[in-house]
Each structure stands twice: as structure tokens, then as C-alpha cells.
Amino acid sequence: GQNIDQPTEMTATEGAIVQINCTYQTSGFNGLFWYQQHAGEAPTFLSYNVLDGLEEKGRFSSFLSRSKGYSYLLLKELQMKDSASYLCAALSYNTDKLIFGTGTRLQVFP
């Protein structure tokens, strides 16, 4: 079967660090995407992990453990504009089929 799990909602304070976890079970796995989606807008690409380990991109980092079926997105120095939904998506092996989680709605408070 195919299943992606991530928390529904999280809250954090401006300037803080937040970690959004994602676990996946897919029949055939190629890599793990993270997208940001502001309310009513289109998703925008944040990161893609294929190999185990941490990839850093400015204030955002993404981690993958293939053996554990686990990923997280780390957001540092949170800003109010980071309030959005964060979507975890697994890429099926040998296809371009993306399986999305339901998203984590992050609210950043001053």
C-alpha cells in the first residue's frame, strides 16, 4: 500500500526552529519532495531528497532516512511569512507519480 503521514497542524514562534516530520510507506520509492503551499495558492518546490542525510538550503533543511521511511523538514529563524501548509510527497520508483501527504499547516506567531 501507499501511505504518507504528517502532523495536521503545528504552531511556532517567530525566530524559532520547527521540525515537520513525515513518514511514508510506498511500494517502490525513488525520493521525497517537500512543497510549501500558502492558502489558496499553488504549491512551490522546497526540496527533493534521494539519498540518506541532511540537505540544507538557506533557512530550510530536509532530511531523509530511506531505511526508516522517514523524512523531516527543518525551518530555522521562522518568519511570519512561513505560515503555510507544508506538503510531503513520495516519488514512486520509475514513474513520475507523486503521492502526497495531507499537509501540515504551520502557524507562526509573533
Added chain:
Amino acid sequence: DSGVTQTPKHLITATGQRVTLRCSPRSGDLSVYWYQQSLDQGLQFLIQYYNGEERAKGNILERFSAQQFPDLHSELNLSSLELGDSALYFCASSVGGLAVNNEQFFGPGTRLTVL
């Protein structure tokens, strides 16, 4: 602005009707993807076309069909519409396959309301 355009922005129609959603990919992108996003189910992959050919299929209902034309624009046809088809429909495009060219660019979406 991602460079992907979708029309119309909003569509309101009645049950049993048929609608066509249109997508123009970014210049140079050969792959087009269609997604459905409803409140209770999140973003669901429907179908992908690459250079005019169907490449991958997701949870697309038989009442739905799509195609990609020689100029690479794509259309998603939804027929015998039901209340549950009300959702945001996104189109996305990428240069090639996602495993190689990871980034896909999403259009602004078409909000379909079925009454």
C-alpha cells in the same frame, strides 16, 4: 508567477454537466501533470503527459480524461459531474521526469464548484 497558466480561474456548474480545464506549461517543459486538491483528501495525482503521450496515471476517475496537444498545452475533461468533484485542480509542468529534473512548477489552479 511560475510560468504555468490555467484557465478558467473559477468554474461553477451543475451536477451532470461536463467541463474542460486548460493548462499551458512553461516554455520548454515537456511534462504536464494534473492534480486534484479537495479539503478532505489533500493533493491527489491524476495523470501525467510527456510530449503528447500519457506517461503515468493516478487515481483518475473514468469520467475524467485528459490529453496533451502538439503545442504541449493540455486539457482535463470532467464529465457527469458530481458534488464531490468540487475541488481545486492544479496543472504542473517540468522539463522532464521528476527523478532527474526535480522541480515541477504549478499553475494557479482552477477552482471547480459543482452545485
